[in-house]
Amino acid sequence: MKFKAEVDVMPLDALLDPQGKAVTSAMGNLGLSQISNVRIGKHMTLWVDADSKEAAAKMVDDACQKLLCNAIMEQYRFVVEEIA
């Protein structure tokens, strides 16, 4: 079966996010000063061939820990859904 996973990797809440800070202050210059606290991370989509949703989730979790997410600075979460 084929599954699609959507992974979000974000900077840990406790860490400063300089890119997000820069964007937050740019919002003011664009007349969007009601927008605050921008934080920027990565969004990844990927396909997984697996026998079950659990097996697919296990593989995605593995991929996050080994490659996609740097646990020292980032946290991740993901959802898996069947596509075929």
Added chain:
Amino acid sequence: MKFKAEVDVMPLDALLDPQGKAVTSAMGNLGLSQISNVRIGKHMTLWVDADSKEAAAKMVDDACQKLLCNAIMEQYRFVVEEIA
């Protein structure tokens, strides 16, 4: 009222995503060759002060078009939810 928006900005489907391609081939080296078609974009969270959910969504859409998304190469989508 305060709203939280989650924005995903992804490379257009028609475009090559070299970063995603590199990660896809790295998956094979990690023993995760069942994972394919990785595409990598940005995930952003932000807070909006607005009178209604519609007004908040309008502002986020504005921010995406003016700053967060380069429409030539990227597409965006977002969800808004009330937090307080």
